[in-house]
Amino acid sequence: MNVILFGAPGAGKGTQAERLVAGRGLVQLSTGDMLRAAIAAGTELGLRAKDIMDRGDLVSDDIIVGMIAARIDDDDCARGVILDGFPRTVAQANALDEMLKSKGLALDFVIEIKVDEAALFARIENRAAETGGARSDDNADTLRKRLAVYHENTAPLLPYYAEKGVLQTVDGMNSIDDVASQIDRILG
Ligand code: AMP
Secondary structure (H helix, E strand, C coil): CCEEEECCCCCCHHHHHHHHHHHHCCEEEEHHHHHHHHHHHCCHHHHHHHHHHHHCCCCCHHHHHHHHHHHHCCHHHCCCEEEECCCCCHHHHHHHHHHHHHCCCCCCEEEEEECCHHHHHHHHHHHHHHCCCCCCCCCHHHHHHHHHHHHHHHCCHHHHHHHHCCEEEEECCCCHHHHHHHHHHHHC
């Protein structure tokens, strides 16, 4: 089963993806985590990505699609993947379609975790406090920029996936457990 978890920054995609990994043996592919690992490892990609991420902008489609293409071929992805933070642009969504098609795979569900944006500022503040500021993009200024980028580049994917008949929406303002139950009901 291949699933996209979709939503604004702070909507809870990563949290829900982790539960699906534990509960269903799916593999989580988080482009944000991959980029943060590259930064931590001090690779050239990491060095290039860091400033872009700190600004709240998007890393180029070529780099992101290349990262996913390299990973999705690994054996552990054969049972299915949860895409967390990818795709974020129409070009990335098209590239994903091609990638899955060439492997004879389907996209089964796109689950939008819908949240009230005013609440996201408090959530991101909490995450910054809980992680000791581990993510340098977890602050109000960068979040404002990330939300603007989400509306401009990523939200247009909602009608794209609605047209394909794979889009489902859950209420992300409820508790983590409740959101997880809503997702479980969709995945069956
Ligand atoms: P995330 O952890 O998903 O919130 O991503 C953190 C940052 O990494 C984003 O604000 C972008 O700068 C970059 N990033 C992650 N995923 C993507 C993607 N699919 N396309 C472009 N940039 C991305």
